[in-house]
Amino acid sequence: MQLSGNNALLESASPTLVDLRRGxxxxxxxxxxxxxxxxxxxxxxxxxxxxxxxxxxxxxxxxRVFQVDGSEIALRRETARRLKVxxxxxxxxxx
Amino acid sequence: MSQCGDCHGCPPVALADFTAAxxxxxxxxxxxxxxxxxxxxxNRLTGLRQKVANFPGVTVEQHTGVAxxxxxxxxxxxxxxxxxxxxxxxxxxxxxxxxxxxxxxxVAKPEAVLLVLxxxxxxxxxxxxxxxxxxxxxxxxxxxxxxxxxxRHGKVDTEKLAAEIGAPVALVSARSGEGMEPVxxxxxxxxxxxxxxxxxxxxxxxxxxxxxGQVGAQAHYRAxxxxxxxxxxxxxxxxxxxxxxxxxxxxxxxxxxxFEAAAPLNAGIDWLFQASGNWIxxxxxxxxxxxxxxxxxxxxxxxxxxxLPQVLxxxxxxxxxxxxxxLARAALIADRTMARVGLQGKSFIPLLxxxxxxxxxxxxxxxxxxxxxxxxxxxxxPFMTCSARxxxxxxxxxxxxxxxPLLWRLFTTQDAALLGLYVLGFxxxxxxxxxxxxxxxxxxxTPFLLEMPAYRLPTLSSLGLRLLDRGKVFLRRAGTVILFxxxxxxxxEHLPLDHGHAPAMEHSVAGMAGHALEPAIKPLGFNxxxxxxLITSLAARETIIATLGEIYGMDEKTQRASLETALxxxxxxxxxxxxxxxFAFAMQCFSTIAVVRRxxxxxxxxxxxxxxxxxxxxxxxxxxxxxF
Ligand SMILES: Nc1nc2c(ncn2[C@@H]2O[C@H](COP(=O)(O)OP(=O)(O)OP(=O)(O)O)[C@@H](O)[C@H]2O)c(=O)[nH]1
Ligand SMILES: [Mg+2]
Numbered sequence: 001m002q003l004s005g006n007n008a009l010l011e012s013a014s015p016t017l018v019d020l021r022r023g024x025x026x027x028x029x030x031x032x033x034x035x036x037x038x039x040x041x042x043x044x045x046x047x048x049x050x051x052x053x054x055x056x057x058x059x060x061x062x063x064r065v066f067q068v069d070g071s072e073i074a075l076r077r078e079t080a081r082r083l084k085v086x087x088x089x090x091x092x093x094x095x
Numbered sequence: 096m097s098q099c100g101d102c103h104g105c106p107p108v109a110l111a112d113f114t115a116a117x118x119x120x121x122x123x124x125x126x127x128x129x130x131x132x133x134x135x136x137x138n139r140l141t142g143l144r145q146k147v148a149n150f151p152g153v154t155v156e157q158h159t160g161v162a163x164x165x166x167x168x169x170x171x172x173x174x175x176x177x178x179x180x181x182x183x184x185x186x187x188x189x190x191x192x193x194x195x196x197x198x199x200x201x202v203a204k205p206e207a208v209l210l211v212l213x214x215x216x217x218x219x220x221x222x223x224x225x226x227x228x229x230x231x232x233x234x235x236x237x238x239x240x241x242x243x244x245x246x247r248h249g250k251v252d253t254e255k256l257a258a259e260i261g262a263p264v265a266l267v268s269a270r271s272g273e274g275m276e277p278v279x280x281x282x283x284x285x286x287x288x289x290x291x292x293x294x295x296x297x298x299x300x301x302x303x304x305x306x307x308g309q310v311g312a313q314a315h316y317r318a319x320x321x322x323x324x325x326x327x328x329x330x331x332x333x334x335x336x337x338x339x340x341x342x343x344x345x346x347x348x349x350x351x352x353x354f355e356a357a358a359p360l361n362a363g364i365d366w367l368f369q370a371s372g373n374w375i376x377x378x379x380x381x382x383x384x385x386x387x388x389x390x391x392x393x394x395x396x397x398x399x400x401x402x403l404p405q406v407l408x409x410x411x412x413x414x415x416x417x418x419x420x421x422l423a424r425a426a427l428i429a430d431r432t433m434a435r436v437g438l439q440g441k442s443f444i445p446l447l448x449x450x451x452x453x454x455x456x457x458x459x460x461x462x463x464x465x466x467x468x469x470x471x472x473x474x475x476x477p478f479m480t481c482s483a484r485x486x487x488x489x490x491x492x493x494x495x496x497x498x499x500p501l502l503w504r505l506f507t508t509q510d511a512a513l514l515g516l517y518v519l520g521f522x523x524x525x526x527x528x529x530x531x532x533x534x535x536x537x538x539x540x541t542p543f544l545l546e547m548p549a550y551r552l553p554t555l556s557s558l559g560l561r562l563l564d565r566g567k568v569f570l571r572r573a574g575t576v577i578l579f580x581x582x583x584x585x586x587x588e589h590l591p592l593d594h595g596h597a598p599a600m601e602h603s604v605a606g607m608a609g610h611a612l613e614p615a616i617k618p619l620g621f622n623x624x625x626x627x628x629l630i631t632s633l634a635a636r637e638t639i640i641a642t643l644g645e646i647y648g649m650d651e652k653t654q655r656a657s658l659e660t661a662l663x664x665x666x667x668x669x670x671x672x673x674x675x676x677x678f679a680f681a682m683q684c685f686s687t688i689a690v691v692r693r694x695x696x697x698x699x700x701x702x703x704x705x706x707x708x709x710x711x712x713x714x715x716x717x718x719x720x721x722x723f
Contacts, residue, residue, distance in 0.1 A: 033542065036182075036184065037541070037542050039180075039182065039300060040179065040184055040542075040544065041542070041544065042300040042301065042304075043179040043180050043222065043300060044179065044219075044544060044546065045219050045304075047300065047301050047304055048301070055329075056329050056330070056333040057333065058333065058427045058428045058430060058431060059335045059336075059338060059339055059428065059431075060335075060431060062430075062431060063427060063430050063440065063543060063545075065329075065333075065427070065547055067321075069216075069218065069219045069304075070215075070216040070218060070219055070318055071216055071219060071546055071547075072546070072547040073544060073545070073546055073547070074423075074427050074430075074440070074543070074544070074545045074546075074547060075542070075543065075544065076430065076434070076439075076542065076543045078540070078542075079542040079543065079544070
């Protein structure tokens with residue numbers, strides 16, 4: 001588990017789970033949370049390198065359900081913001 | 096725990112030496128991730144009926160039961176709360192860990208383990224196998240939900256899996272009983288320590304997951320396709336517009352059904368009690384005992400039992416919510432509101448079950464990781480309208496609020512009043528939480544993580560059994576606590592004896608107690624009779640109904656009248672509203688006080704809670720009496 005560095009520039013640049021819209025998928029890069037919180041997230045399947053898909057949410061967009069490693073886990077925005085991702089193509093959305 | 100990796104100090108037969116041949120276990124723990132079906136399996140093996148529901152965190156305490164093996168030997172089974180790993184974050188997970196390692200006082204250290212994993216999500220669930228196998232206890236891997244796996248076109252080779260992890264594997268459906276023979280064989284046979292090919296470093300989660308993936312691949316595990324129905328239902332229930340609308344419609348529908356559908360059944364039960372009471376009164380010769388039975392017990396206890404249909408309907412709805420998996424979605428929708436008052440969505444699950452009863456709800460708070468969040472949730476849980484308040488509400492509303500249509504015949508003033516009382520309790524809970532969380536119980540945030548279970552169709556048998564159990568609890572309360580209070584009350588109404596005759600009610604011990612209380616409750620619009628009811632309702636809320644039933648039953652003038660009519664002589668409309676508000680807020684329940692003391696480890700919190708809720712009830716009733 002990597003803890004957050006002080007590099008504010010880098011942080012604001014890299015996208016997080018919050019930036020995913022419904023149906024988008026991305027690869028998890030790292031979890032910027034204290035050790036034991038990060039550990040529990042990893043036990044639930046949020047491991048670096050895993051594909052995470054954003055699902056439905058409560059009205060208002062928070063919390064949101066994420067599909068990861070075969071299960072559906074709801075996270076609040078404040079937590080999702082700490083999970084940095086690398087965008088993957090994702091499903092092309094019809095518009 | 097995991098430091099016990101090679102486990103030289105704990106040979107699996109250490110405790111079994113006296114009671115069974117070497118290699119035969121006497122105590123077996125059932126462990127696994129949350130919602131994998133551990134309790135379902137435990138119930139199947141022991142024939143017990145511990146609570147099963149479709150959301151993570153149902154079991155929060157160890158439960159023991161005895162399974163009778165095919166050879167007739169008894170075997171102790173311990174059902175445990177679900178865990179994701181052996182690194183606990185909450186009270187319930189700590190219970191599971193402590194029992195497994197033999198650290199929990201009063202529970203025998205298990206000599207073997209049934210590790211229950213959800214076969215539809217095997218790769219992730221296998222991660223838990225690493226720390227469990229490392230315990231060195233004889234272990235069987237029970238892959239549950241075989242039916243689900245098959246329907247969704249997944250598969251797994253159990254023999255290959257067994258070879259890979261060096262422990263027996265069974266693919267079962269605990270719910271239907273399919274594939275259980277190997278489990279019985281394992282429990283009955285000589286067990287050996289697991290001999291996995293290799294184990295990952297337990298502290299390294301990514302490595303554990305990688306190991307699990309490799310083991311799954313060796314076992315030719317093919318993950319099932321995603322549950323189509325769950326996706327479809329979620330698209331509706333979590334729809335930004337339709338979701339909340341459905342939520343509201345469901346709530347209104349429930350309230351309506353409780354009122355309207357139960358009414359004819361109430362009338363039926365009422366008639367039965369009236370008729371049998373009259374029969375007792377006319378058949379037996381006049382005596383004090385006859386009066387005790389006919390007026391005291393029959394009328395008193397009977398007037399509570401009348402409300403059995405309402406209570407059962409309520410539990411039917413709670414059962415459907417819990418078994419279908421909608422509860423977790425409701426917690427998700429409620430999270431925003433909970434966040435605003437400083438709690439998290441996980442607190443919502445115990446709060447919802449508090450609509451049934453606050454006691455299990457307070458136990459269920461063990462799943463809340465954050466200590467202060469947990470205490471706050473415990474403190475507000477008794478505000479939720481529990482099933483013991485329902486009869487009181489139903490009686491007073493029917494007696495004092497004329498039924499007028501608000502939305503045609505679909506929603507009446509009575510429905511609105513009942514809904515209003517539920518909302519009132521909820522608001523009191525939420526505002527109290529906010530006050531607590533922004534002062535004494537302020538805390539850092541623990542991330543909100545909630546696993547959404549797949550929707551499942553509630554089975555008729557599981558709903559039926561729930562109702563049977565709840566019905567029994569309700570009747571047992573009526574037949575024990577309430578009956579006891581009724582007898583004590585009846586005696587208090589007959590003392591002091593005046594030339595062998597009972598005094599007028601007003602001058603009896605009970606009457607004097609009511610009169611002593613009267614000055615304090617007069618401002619709320621209550622007279623001394625209601626005062627007696629308030630005293631007895633400390634034992635259990637619905638006792639007030641039985642008390643009034645008994646008091647009116649003994650009085651010549653009110654004996655023939657229905658409870659509702661008799662009540663109208665004693666309470667003004669303002670007083671009735673005051674009484675409703677009083678019951679919405681006051682903590683009149685010994686069992687709740689006891690469980691709060693146990694779970695918070697002292698008298699401080701329950702005492703504060705009792706005083707606070709009492710003060711709020713008094714103030715609320717005072718205002719209501721003047722408002723209406
Ligand atoms: N389809 C299917 N559902 C099952 C099976 N076994 C259990 N379930 C359902 O799975 C859900 C969870 O069952 P529980 O026995 O409460 O699970 P648990 O592991 O004890 O859960 P916690 O106590 O919360 O950790 C319930 O809705 C059960 O009806 C099965 O074999 N097949
Ligand atoms: Mg359970």
